[in-house]
Amino acid sequence: MQEYIPGQRWISDTELQMGLGTVLTVEFRTITVLFIATGETRTYAKQTAPLTRVIFAPGDTVESHEGWKLRITAVEEYEGLFTYVGLNEQGDEAGLEEGQLSSFLQLNRPTQRMFNGQIDRDHLFELRYQTLQQQNRLSHSELRGLLGARTSPIPHQLYIAHEVANRYAPRVLLADEVGLGKTIEAGLILHHQLLSERARRVLIVLPESLMHQWLVEMVRRFNLRFSLFDEARCLAIEESSGQSNPFQSEQLVLCDLNFLADNPNRLQQALEGEWDLLVVDEAHHLEWSPQQPSRDYTIVEQLAAETKGVLLLTATPEQLGKESHFARLRLLDPDRFHSFEQFVEEEQHYAPIATAVEALLNNQPLTSEIESTLAEHLDEGDNRQLLTTLQSAESSEAEQSAARTALVEHLLDRHGTGRVLLRNTRAAVKGFPERHLNRYPLPLPLPQPYAACLEQFQGSGLSEPQLLLSPELLYSASSTPDSQHWCEIDPRIEWLQKQLKSLKPEKVLVITASADSALDIADALRIGSGIHAGVFHEGMSIIERDRAAAYFADNEAGSQVLICSEIGSEGRNFQFAHHLVLFDLPLNPDLLEQRIGRLDRIGQHETIEIHVPYLEQSPQAVMQSWYHEGLGAFEQTCPAGHSVFVQVETTLVEALHQIDEGLEDLPALIATTSELHRRLNEALQQGRDRLLEYNSCRPHIANGLKDQVEAIDDETALDLYLDGLFDAFGVESELHTSMSTLIRPGQQMQAGALPGLTDEGMVITTDRDTALSNEDMQFISWEHPMISSAMEGITSSELGNTSVTSVNYPSITAGTLLIESLYLLESSASSELQAGRYLPPTTIRIVIDQHGKLRNDDLPHEAINDNRERVKRGTANQIIKAYKSELEALIEQSEKYAEAEAPQIIAEARTQTEQMLHGEIERLTALQQVNPNVRREEIEFFEQQLAGVNAALESATVRLDAQRIIITT
Numbered sequence: 001m002q003e004y005i006p007g008q009r010w011i012s013d014t015e016l017q018m019g020l021g022t023v024l025t026v027e028f029r030t031i032t033v034l035f036i037a038t039g040e041t042r043t044y045a046k047q048t049a050p051l052t053r054v055i056f057a058p059g060d061t062v063e064s065h066e067g068w069k070l071r072i073t074a075v076e077e078y079e080g081l082f083t084y085v086g087l088n089e090q091g092d093e094a095g096l097e098e099g100q101l102s103s104f105l106q107l108n109r110p111t112q113r114m115f116n117g118q119i120d121r122d123h124l125f126e127l128r129y130q131t132l133q134q135q136n137r138l139s140h141s142e143l144r145g146l147l148g149a150r151t152s153p154i155p156h157q158l159y160i161a162h163e164v165a166n167r168y169a170p171r172v173l174l175a176d177e178v179g180l181g182k183t184i185e186a187g188l189i190l191h192h193q194l195l196s197e198r199a200r201r202v203l204i205v206l207p208e209s210l211m212h213q214w215l216v217e218m219v220r221r222f223n224l225r226f227s228l229f230d231e232a233r234c235l236a237i238e239e240s241s242g243q244s245n246p247f248q249s250e251q252l253v254l255c256d257l258n259f260l261a262d263n264p265n266r267l268q269q270a271l272e273g274e275w276d277l278l279v280v281d282e283a284h285h286l287e288w289s290p291q292q293p294s295r296d297y298t299i300v301e302q303l304a305a306e307t308k309g310v311l312l313l314t315a316t317p318e319q320l321g322k323e324s325h326f327a328r329l330r331l332l333d334p335d336r337f338h339s340f341e342q343f344v345e346e347e348q349h350y351a352p353i354a355t356a357v358e359a360l361l362n363n364q365p366l367t368s369e370i371e372s373t374l375a376e377h378l379d380e381g382d383n384r385q386l387l388t389t390l391q392s393a394e395s396s397e398a399e400q401s402a403a404r405t406a407l408v409e410h411l412l413d414r415h416g417t418g419r420v421l422l423r424n425t426r427a428a429v430k431g432f433p434e435r436h437l438n439r440y441p442l443p444l445p446l447p448q449p450y451a452a453c454l455e456q457f458q459g460s461g462l463s464e465p466q467l468l469l470s471p472e473l474l475y476s477a478s479s480t481p482d483s484q485h486w487c488e489i490d491p492r493i494e495w496l497q498k499q500l501k502s503l504k505p506e507k508v509l510v511i512t513a514s515a516d517s518a519l520d521i522a523d524a525l526r527i528g529s530g531i532h533a534g535v536f537h538e539g540m541s542i543i544e545r546d547r548a549a550a551y552f553a554d555n556e557a558g559s560q561v562l563i564c565s566e567i568g569s570e571g572r573n574f575q576f577a578h579h580l581v582l583f584d585l586p587l588n589p590d591l592l593e594q595r596i597g598r599l600d601r602i603g604q605h606e607t608i609e610i611h612v613p614y615l616e617q618s619p620q621a622v623m624q625s626w627y628h629e630g631l632g633a634f635e636q637t638c639p640a641g642h643s644v645f646v647q648v649e650t651t652l653v654e655a656l657h658q659i660d661e662g663l664e665d666l667p668a669l670i671a672t673t674s675e676l677h678r679r680l681n682e683a684l685q686q687g688r689d690r691l692l693e694y695n696s697c698r699p700h701i702a703n704g705l706k707d708q709v710e711a712i713d714d715e716t717a718l719d720l721y722l723d724g725l726f727d728a729f730g731v732e733s734e735l736h737t738s739m740s741t742l743i744r745p746g747q748q749m750q751a752g753a754l755p756g757l758t759d760e761g762m763v764i765t766t767d768r769d770t771a772l773s774n775e776d777m778q779f780i781s782w783e784h785p786m787i788s789s790a791m792e793g794i795t796s797s798e799l800g801n802t803s804v805t806s807v808n809y810p811s812i813t814a815g816t817l818l819i820e821s822l823y824l825l826e827s828s829a830s831s832e833l834q835a836g837r838y839l840p841p842t843t844i845r846i847v848i849d850q851h852g853k854l855r856n857d858d859l860p861h862e863a864i865n866d867n868r869e870r871v872k873r874g875t876a877n878q879i880i881k882a883y884k885s886e887l888e889a890l891i892e893q894s895e896k897y898a899e900a901e902a903p904q905i906i907a908e909a910r911t912q913t914e915q916m917l918h919g920e921i922e923r924l925t926a927l928q929q930v931n932p933n934v935r936r937e938e939i940e941f942f943e944q945q946l947a948g949v950n951a952a953l954e955s956a957t958v959r960l961d962a963q964r965i966i967i968t969t
């Protein structure tokens with residue numbers, strides 16, 4: 001074992017980008033190394049530390065931490081530490097202790113290997129080359145994270161994911177209508193942020209009923225393995241690992257909001273979890289009012305204050321009122337949303353802004369009204385300049401188009417819900433199946449006990465009017481043990497039994513408000529007609545609920561019917577069924593939409609049959625009529641439904657109470673409702689919703705993203721790469737079906753080379769459609785963890801970094817000696833700065849001939865591969881020995897060429913950095929004018945970030961990663 005001494009310089013074999021480390025302390029079993037370049041400290045077990053001692057030799061040139069260079073002539077050692085002696089750039093003799101070496105130094109290890117006779121087979125060089133190319137392509141790709149998910153490329157989802165995932169610490173409310181794929185969008189965003197290392201630690205907070213569905217969706221679609229946290233899990237972690245904060249023991253955590261609420265110490269630990277991203281599903285439950293923020297809101301508010309990125313998901317953002325909606329927006333962007341009154345007031349004036357956005361987007365001439373809207377709303381920053389550019393006859397088309405886009409973005413950001421709220425609607429996305437309403441009036445007389453209960457409430461203001469819609473609950477609450485069971489008197493039970501029989505074998509989802517009713521209905525079906533219905537309600541454990549949902553989903557042996565209480569009306573995927581029975585109706589139109597949304601979601605291919613039984617001349621009759629005739633809410637989504645409800649709520653509730661008179665007043669109530677609905681819809685469509693639509697999906701960009709995904713899916717590069725990879729790693733593969741392959745470890749395969757590949761093997765496919773219809777196959781893409789860790793394994797090892805080949809290529813004279821070198825331009829800044837975002841490792845390929853002439857274009861990489869011939873290792877070594885001094889000179893020359901290319905790449909990275917960070921600085925500065933709450937420090941944060949990244953780009957270094965010697969024949 002190597003002896004470690006404080007002050008020695010070592011590099012990490014697995015994290016080369018950290019540059020040169022310095023041994024800080026040496027303990028009995030461990031050593032601690034500081035990597036100044038990235039500001040990171042690592043502690044390793046001495047026995048297994050993946051470190052290589054850095055020792056330079058005479059002839060090498062090294063750089064000091066002050067930036068001057070030394071060409072080494074002699075190396076002196078004293079007590080395990082080296083001093084390099086040689087000539088500095090002025091030709092004066094100088095000495096440099098190893099502790100003073102620049103921390104940004106990288107090693108030319110391929111050269112050292114080559115001169116030591118460690119030559120790899122040429123196809124390994126090729127594998128390395130392809131790996132570097134693909135890694136670089138992926139880190140620059142705007143589709144990163146969106147390619148490898150087992151999902152269909154659906155334009156509006158790709159648009160949102162692309163738009164949000166590329167932001168720094170995104171904070172958004174994903175509010176697509178029910179079933180349009182918010183979970184998928186959130187998954188795509190997470191996938192992107194995790195792959196690009198913008199986020200490492202993610203906490204997802206959910207209602208308990210959705211925990212398993214999320215857990216499964218994240219693995220199945222995104223290969224993201226979340227850990228489900230509950231009290232038992234936390235205790236187990238504390239006991240087994242001694243971790244004082246169990247939330248710190250995992251990177252990806254999923255937990256129930258109630259669990260945090262019921263356990264203040266766990267909440268405190270979650271708050272100290274240092275998350276990069278927080279995701280909260282069904283966020284409409286976060287109710288807020290100035291007097292009484294709800295418990296759930298307060299919890300999420302605290303978590304959001306501690307977390308940079310926040311995704312809130314809800315299909316019905318205004319379900320619990322506008323104030324709560326506003327409070328959630330404020331939690332996401334307190335600068336933009338600081339006054340509720342102003343927010344409401346602004347909403348009244350969205351129509352002219354929407355008109356201006358429309359004109360700008362459609363390249364229409366700007367009328368004087370639009371001009372004055374623009375002048376009024378964008379009178380700050382560079383907007384005046386942008387307007388001038390737009391209107392000037394001298395500006396080019398490209399300049400005008402850029403000005404137009406910038407103005408649209410500024411308008412959308414500063415007015416309306418801007419970049420924070422994204423909502424796609426069925427109307428905009430299109431292609432959804434129809435909904436068809438079937439009403440079943442159950443004739444009079446009302447069951448006498450029900451009539452008695454309902455009469456009791458005539459004239460009284462029942463605090464929970466929802467109960468009027470579930471008379472069985474009112475009745476049961478007042479019945480005695482001798483009373484008849486409600487199922488014996490309620491005609492909906494007999495109706496349901498008949499209905500289910502006539503629909504058999506079609507799957508039917510039944511939703512009712514309460515768990516008690518759900519259980520009673522299931523019993524009545526079993527006893528009355530032998531139908532075994534599954535149930536799904538809050539009294540069941542998560543596992544029992546998931547089992548019931550899976551049993552319902554099972555086509556072969558599963559149940560025909562699932563009876564859900566209201567918790568089954570949120571988030572769950574039941575689109576394999578197309579019959580929905582609303583055993584009762586909710587009072588709130590958003591809740592009705594959530595219920596129908598279980599079936600009306602992506603993946604539904606049939607017309608959705610909605611069955612509504614109701615007791616004639618009862619509150620149920622009023623309610624169904626109000627929904628259907630007033631709002632048309634069964635057969636269409638109803639975005640303005642909640643606002644209408646708020647305005648007529650008192651009259652509606654009165655009508656529910658006053659059965660006879662209520663029915664008399666019903667036509668007037670419906671007429672008012674319908675008129676209000678028409679007007680509100682119109683206003684929304686002209687103002688708020690139009691702005692939202694522009695913001696949430698620009699069809700040409702969305703379709704472009706879809707086309708790009710499909711084009712990459714059609715490429716053969718991945719299949720070719722896999723062949724090379726499996727060959728190099730010793731993986732056996734055989735055709736499984738025409739679109740899939742069975743792979744298993746061969747005898748030569750090193751253990752763990754392909755993480756996840758066990759002895760039994762696995763069936764893989766690179767075809768998206770095959771993967772979507774075969775859950776048991778692994779969908780292999782460039783982003784699959786098995787492939788990305790294999791790629792990382794290649795680039796962080798020495799595999800294939802030296803080779804020798806001969807080439808017969810007409811345009812190069814036979815007998816020419818060339819070197820093809822692959823350099824990596826890397827910046828080693830602290831991970832906090834995320835400089836890799838702006839400058840991911842970039843390959844620079846240099847081919848020079850024995851005269852030092854650049855031959856990149858004469859000998860393209862593909863030409864070498866197409867014309868190469870194998871050189872035996874012994875011969876290769878002889879060539880290297882024979883030409884050692886020429887090769888050394890060429891390598892030096894080649895590096896100069898590579899370094900000459902670096903400034904251009906760095907300049908491009910700098911431009912991109914400036915665009916991104918300047919944009920953020922300008923936005924905050926502009927918002928500060930509208931809103932004094934934007935703090936100066938926030939702007940300074942981005943300014944410092946910009947300065948830091950620029951400095952990191954400045955110190956980016958070129959490192960030789962691999963080289964191949966070529967002899968032409």
Ligand SMILES: Nc1ncnc2c1ncn2[C@@H]1O[C@H](COP(=O)(O)OP(=O)(O)OP(=O)(O)O)[C@@H](O)[C@H]1O
Binds near residue numbers: 572
């Ligand atoms: N791109 C896609 N490819 C394949 N399946 C998809 C895709 N998008 C959505 N789905 C499927 O459509 C259904 C609805 O998606 P999802 O659950 O993400 O919607 P949602 O908007 O979160 O719904 P809700 O409003 O009910 O919470 C799910 O079964 C999901 O798996």
